[in-house]
Amino acid sequence: MQVTVIDYKAGNLTSVLKSLRHLGAEPVVTDSDVGAITRAARIVLPGVGHFAATRRLDETGMTTAIREAIAGGVPFLGICVGMQWLYAGSSEASDTPGLGRFPESCCRFSEGSQKIPHVGWNSLEVNGSSRLLAGVRGGEYVYFTHSYKAPVTDDTCAKTHYIEPFAAAVERGNVMGVQFHPEKSGETGLKILRNFLEWTC
Amino acid sequence: MLTKRIIACLDVHAGRVVKGVQFVDLVDAGDPAALAARHAREGADEIVLLDITATHEGRRTLLDTVRRTAQELFVPFTVGGGIRSADEAAQVFEAGADKISVNSAALADPELITAIGSSFGAQAVVLAIDARRDPNATDPVRDAQVFVQGGRKCTGRRAVEWAREAEDRGAGEILLTSMDSDGTRAGFDCELTAAVSEAVNIPVIASGGAGTVAHFAEVFSRGKADAALAASIFHFGVSSARSLKQELQAAGVPVRLPC
Secondary structure (H helix, E strand, O other): OEEEEEOOOOOOOHHHHHHHHHOOOEEEEEOOOHHHHHOOOOEEEOOOOOHHHHHHHHHOOHHHHHHHHHHOOOOEEEEOHHHHOOEEEEHHHOOOOOOOOEEEEEEEOOOOOOOOOEEEEEEOEEOOOOOOOOOOOOOOEEEEEEOEEOOOOOOEEEEEEEOEEEEEEEEEOOEEEEOOOHHHOHHHHHHHHHHHHHOOO | OOOOEEEEEEEEEOOEEEEEEOOEEEEEEEOHHHHHHHHHHOOOOEEEEEEOOOOHHHHHHHHHHHHHHHHOOOOOEEEEOOOOOHHHHHHHHHOOOOEEEEOHHHHHOOHHHHHHHHHHOHHHEEEEEEEEOOOOOOOOOOOOEEEEOOOOEEEEEEHHHHHHHHHHHOOOEEEEEEOOOOOOOOOOOHHHHHHHHHHOOOOEEEEOOOOOHHHHHHHHHOOOOOEEEEOHHHHHHOOOHHHHHHHHHHOOOOOOOOO
């Protein structure tokens, strides 16, 4: 099963590719080839690092191609910063717009007694109707590492609590995002990636 | 709820996991890939592989070991030991590491932290600090000294300040080993761990001295550690991550229990 993985030069893709291959997928990596997005059967936008790195998606024309692919029904999964990019933007880089598929914006955790970043295994509170999280029970743990987060809205399919509740996963039609790293979240993470790979219209 | 992490550490020499008391009397403890997989299956939240070979020939073996170990590992995987440049780090990431741990190379050139962090993200840079209390200081804990070369050479740096500087330079986590406690199985240095953890906003992984379940519970509460490293107690089946976590949960520590 072919899946296009977008490289926007913000970190290491090895773990994402490895987990997709482990599940029987054949990932194709592109860092600028718009054609690879236009032809994609599914798209994964991984991400670690700074929101500003997503600027490369606009500069290479990949944003337009992603927008068209999504409109054409291609399943799309954003991971970590890749999920945050689905929103209007993030206060981490206020001059860099996101895709705007979800109208809200991402912001930093509130300063207080707890450490920022949020690093480690935290539990999911799952919205039962999610297709991405099918088979994932409430209370299952996934691995997070981030300082910015998306708000809980009607599109949130799982929330997690750290300092305040935030969107751990978002889903609307063929557009999905996870704040955690499914490629590093043991069996629970693999189950979620498998759901994405099996997602059909 | 964010859980406290239990991290299994594998000391690797020439492609094999070894175990010894202060690097003396190394005993073969098995294949790194097999042991990492076993620890992950039994509930370790993370795997750290520390290369104690650090020879040229050993580097190539290490990359091969990292590749084999990462292949079927779906929890965070940190690799450290002798990584001296951003290029070497890039090779280790390419082989499958999620995080790199740097120690003496970062002391020699603190810019290394920034260099790796800017290419791979702060979350991918773990600064390892080997520290020892300074018995001559007014405050032996706050003034604990940073050592290199397995605790033999004092660097003149203070652990708390070095941790703070590393955070400023873009480190994502601190792996703090107490040279006083290491190998004793008498418990972590909770005071030292708390002093460092309170000084920084990034997670601190406590290391050195684990012997009982109570030691872990203590370093999470009194030591304010975000994670704790355990090496030898996991080998030879002395204790598994699963049993450790079950007991910690019973003691009221939030942990992730394996399915």
